[in-house]
Amino acid sequence: MYIIIVYDINTKRVNKVKSLLRMYLNWIQNSVFEGEIKPTQFKELKIKITEIINKDEDSVIIYKMPPTYKPEKTIIGIEKSPIKNIL
Amino acid sequence: MYIIIVYDINTKRVNKVKSLLRMYLNWIQNSVFEGEIKPTQFKELKIKITEIINKDEDSVIIYKMPPTYKPEKTIIGIEKSPIKNIL
Numbered sequence: 172m173y174i175i176i177v178y179d180i181n182t183k184r185v186n187k188v189k190s191l192l193r194m195y196l197n198w199i200q201n202s203v204f205e206g207e208i209k210p211t212q213f214k215e216l217k218i219k220i221t222e223i224i225n226k227d228e229d230s231v232i233i234y235k236m237p238p239t240y241k242p243e244k245t246i247i248g249i250e251k252s253p254i255k256n257i258l
Numbered sequence: 259m260y261i262i263i264v265y266d267i268n269t270k271r272v273n274k275v276k277s278l279l280r281m282y283l284n285w286i287q288n289s290v291f292e293g294e295i296k297p298t299q300f301k302e303l304k305i306k307i308t309e310i311i312n313k314d315e316d317s318v319i320i321y322k323m324p325p326t327y328k329p330e331k332t333i334i335g336i337e338k339s340p341i342k343n344i345l
Contacts (some may be wrong), residue, residue: 200266232337234321234331240327242322243322247307248314248317
């Protein structure tokens, strides 16, 4: 499945989450990762995120795409990572 | 169609883009909007974004969902806007 993760995390914890996400997904832009992930990895990742963040302060949102669907992406301006289809 | 917009924009221009996006979509979290939008509005919005940002400095990424599909969303931690399905 293809997922997009956006997050708003306290600076004390954000680098730890960023390093974790790098192991599973592609960094796209400030506070945004995306990529293909297996259901087992997805489950594992959610648990690990929960272990790092402060659930009363931090926010992580995961958008799950339908099976086999990779979202059509439009970039306006600069593209900060190699995964793209430039407008 | 349902879209998700994430952006990384210079502070000089970010509020202008944020006000524009509020007219079309729902604010979700820092630098993230999402919502249902008509093709004509989508075209209009992209033009207006292009008129505001500096294409050499700012980055706006638009993820377009398949027709009639609203992405399954998981929130870990706090949910900063009313559109949600909490984990």
